[in-house]
Amino acid sequence: MPGKKNAPLNDQENVLQDDFLDTSVEGEEDWMAEAEGQLAVDVYQTKENVVIKAPIAGVTPDKIDIEVAEDVVTIRGERIEEKEVDREHYYVQECYWGSFSRSVILPTSTIAEKAAASLKDGVLTVTIPKVAQDKVKKIKVKPVV
Numbered sequence: 398m399p400g401k402k403n404a405p406l407n408d409q410e411n412v413l414q415d416d417f418l419d420t421s422v423e424g425e426e427d428w429m430a431e432a433e434g435q436l437a438v439d440v441y442q443t444k445e446n447v448v449i450k451a452p453i454a455g456v457t458p459d460k461i462d463i464e465v466a467e468d469v470v471t472i473r474g475e476r477i478e479e480k481e482v483d484r485e486h487y488y489v490q491e492c493y494w495g496s497f498s499r500s501v502i503l504p505t506s507t508i509a510e511k512a513a514a515s516l517k518d519g520v521l522t523v524t525i526p527k528v529a530q531d532k533v534k535k536i537k538v539k540p541v542v
Contacts, residue, residue: 434497436472440504447503447525454519455492461516465509465525472521473498 439450449470453461461474478494506528514523 434493434495436474436497436499438472438499438501440501442504442527445526447505447507447527449501449521449523449525451499451521452519453516453521456516458516461514461521463512463514463523465507465512465523467506467509468503469500470503470512470523470525471498471500472523 436451436453441448449472451472453474453476455476456474460477461472463473464471473496475496476494503525507525508528509525512523512525514521516522
């Protein structure tokens with residue numbers, strides 16, 4: 398960090414506060430300004446499928462759009478906030494409300510036409526079958542005479 402010496406471990410809190418926490422108020426943008434959110438995901442593969450799981454509580458299936466290509470999945474949606482409290486009355490607002498999206502590059506080729514999605518207990522699960530990998534075939538090299 399320019400102009401700062403390395404702080405001893407016991408001063409790490411002060412360094413973090415000085416460098417990373419924005420404590421200014423005047424002239425700053427609205428701290429709850431709206432921007433598109435990014436959906437948190439877990440991605441793993443089984444022998445037959447690539448699976449994407451995302452906590453998506455508060456979103457109805459009709460507000461979710463999923464696009465599956467051979468090597469990328471894009472999930473878009475919107476979590477609609479019921480206006481019960483005026484924005485100026487919030488002290489903390491960690492729950493994201495509004496539109497969100499996430500694109501995930503898949504670790505292997507998949508069959509997009511056979512993808513399926515389900516929503517249970519606020520968790521979205523997208524399952525995409527993997528393309529069957531051909532078995533490796535060994536060949537002998539013949540000398541040319």
